[in-house]
Amino acid sequence: MSLWKRTVYKSVCLSLALLVAVTVFQRSLTPSQFLQEPPPASLRQQKAQKPSGLLVNPDSFWKSSKEVVTPTPVVSRRPQAWDVNTTNCSANVNLTHQSWFQGLEPHFQQFLLYRHCRYFPMLLNHPEKCSGDVYLLVVVKSIIAQHDRREAIRQTWGREQESAGRGRGAVRTLFLLGKASKPEEQSHYQQLLAYEDRIYGDILQWDFLDSFFNLTLKEIHFLKWLDIYCPDVRFVFKGDDDVFVNPTNLLEFLADRRPQEDLFVGDILHHARPIRRKDSKYYIPGILYNQNSYPPYAGGGGFLMAGGLAQRLHHSCDTLELYPIDDVFLGMCLEVLGVRPMAHEGFKTFGISRNRNSRMNKEPCFFRSMLVVHKLLPTELLAMWELVHGNLTCSRKLQVL
Ligand SMILES: *[C@@H]1O[C@H](CO)[C@@H](O)[C@H](O)[C@H]1NC(C)=O
Ligand SMILES: *[C@@H]1O[C@H](CO)[C@@H](O)[C@H](O)[C@H]1NC(C)=O
Ligand SMILES: *[C@@H]1O[C@H](CO)[C@@H](O)[C@H](O)[C@H]1NC(C)=O
Ligand SMILES: *[C@@H]1O[C@H](CO)[C@@H](O)[C@H](O)[C@H]1NC(C)=O
Ligand SMILES: *[C@@H]1O[C@H](CO)[C@@H](O)[C@H](O)[C@H]1NC(C)=O
Numbered sequence: 001m002s003l004w005k006r007t008v009y010k011s012v013c014l015s016l017a018l019l020v021a022v023t024v025f026q027r028s029l030t031p032s033q034f035l036q037e038p039p040p041a042s043l044r045q046q047k048a049q050k051p052s053g054l055l056v057n058p059d060s061f062w063k064s065s066k067e068v069v070t071p072t073p074v075v076s077r078r079p080q081a082w083d084v085n086t087t088n089c090s091a092n093v094n095l096t097h098q099s100w101f102q103g104l105e106p107h108f109q110q111f112l113l114y115r116h117c118r119y120f121p122m123l124l125n126h127p128e129k130c131s132g133d134v135y136l137l138v139v140v141k142s143i144i145a146q147h148d149r150r151e152a153i154r155q156t157w158g159r160e161q162e163s164a165g166r167g168r169g170a171v172r173t174l175f176l177l178g179k180a181s182k183p184e185e186q187s188h189y190q191q192l193l194a195y196e197d198r199i200y201g202d203i204l205q206w207d208f209l210d211s212f213f214n215l216t217l218k219e220i221h222f223l224k225w226l227d228i229y230c231p232d233v234r235f236v237f238k239g240d241d242d243v244f245v246n247p248t249n250l251l252e253f254l255a256d257r258r259p260q261e262d263l264f265v266g267d268i269l270h271h272a273r274p275i276r277r278k279d280s281k282y283y284i285p286g287i288l289y290n291q292n293s294y295p296p297y298a299g300g301g302g303f304l305m306a307g308g309l310a311q312r313l314h315h316s317c318d319t320l321e322l323y324p325i326d327d328v329f330l331g332m333c334l335e336v337l338g339v340r341p342m343a344h345e346g347f348k349t350f351g352i353s354r355n356r357n358s359r360m361n362k363e364p365c366f367f368r369s370m371l372v373v374h375k376l377l378p379t380e381l382l383a384m385w386e387l388v389h390g391n392l393t394c395s396r397k398l399q400v401l
Pocket of ligand 4: 213
């Protein structure tokens with residue numbers, strides 16, 4: 001009997017102990033407590049930075065400035081919305097007293113006078129473009145007057161798709177614009193653009209003049225916009241409004257790519273030299289860039305990049321002074337990240353054949369096998385699109401010479 005009693009007593013004690021143990025274990029995992037455990041990322045970062053801030057040697061703090069500049073992509077304190085509401089940026093008149101500045105061409109002078117003005121307010125915005133699962137965002141550099149090009153693109157390679165196929169998200173299209181560059185055109189053009197945007201809802205516009213040297217502004221404004229409104233997009237295609245794009249091939253190319261990799265692919269120029277001939281559109285005076293060659297960069301026309309890389313580019317570009325040629329500037333941002341852009345034969349920035357009169361530049365079978373071809377007028381684009389998507393019989397042995 002006593003043995004039986006002792007066994008009961010033991011098992012009751014054991015189950016009680018078990019119950020207590022389980023309760024304690026469960027309580028330590030209650031959701032509220034669980035959430036309170038690690039401090040928020042931003043707090044952790046502040047804490048991590050404090051000690052090093054206190055330990056800094058006042059005589060050598062400047063030596064570590066390189067480390068401070070390194071972008072920290074993991075913890076990004078991104079604003080909830082576009083946070084630039086006023087244009088309050090005056091010309092840097094200090095420059096006008098310098099003799100080297102006085103010797104520059106007027107458009108370089110204008111560029112340098114306003115180079116420190118980095119961000120402008122938005123005039124037209126579409127935060128809803130990135131709602132849902134967006135696989136590929138297609139963005140097109142355009143100017144107000146080129147509405148016929150936008151129209152042709154909407155009917156052809158810019159057509160949106162609810163699914164990129166194989167269970168992938170949507171394909172969406174946006175046009176990137178500044179203001180009309182001639183003051184007398186501004187109010188009239190602005191009304192037309194607002195009307196176009198009411199119909200299509202696909203225009204992002206910022207409050208800076210659409211000039212050749214301001215294309216770099218367009219680049220950094222887009223990257224900032226993407227970081228705020230489109231952080232989860234998988235891939236981005238950025239192109240000009242005078243190119244032919246083959247979206248089927250683009251999606252095919254992306255099918256075995258992962259959004260996490262540092263993908264940046266296009267028609268890549270290596271060791272390109274700054275042009276010193278004053279009559280060229282791309283002329284760069286030595287005072288603006290004194291090295292012999294540029295870092296690798298994608299020639300205009302179009303390139304593809306991973307969404308995650310685009311976010312990191314936003315931060316790396318913010319550490320650099322603006323450079324008047326946007327393609328080269330982006331190459332500089334890539335260099336800061338140590339990312340090598342990848343060349344692909346399907347991107348033909350200079351036409352299919354560099355010989356402008358070559359018949360290959362009009363041959364639909366080539367267009368069908370390419371990703372991006374520069375450059376076509378809107379009517380040529382529409383006609384080529386029809387041919388490529390019509391009853392086209394191509395030999396399988398096409399070779400681009
Ligand atoms: C800009 O304007 C928006 C909307 O009017 C407002 O929510 C935001 O706080 C403003 N930002 C700044 C920096 O003034
Ligand atoms: C620009 O900002 C400065 C300082 O914040 C202010 O004194 C000045 O009045 C502003 N100018 C304009 C045109 O808003
Ligand atoms: C112009 O020079 C003054 C005085 O040297 C300086 O305070 C100011 O920041 C300079 N302006 C710019 C835009 O660099
Ligand atoms: C770029 O746009 C700004 C804002 O409209 C303007 O002040 C500046 O002159 C433009 N720069 C060039 C080089 O056109
Ligand atoms: C393509 O060919 C089919 C049959 O040969 C024909 O019915 C169709 O109309 C053609 N389509 C075009 C766009 O020419």
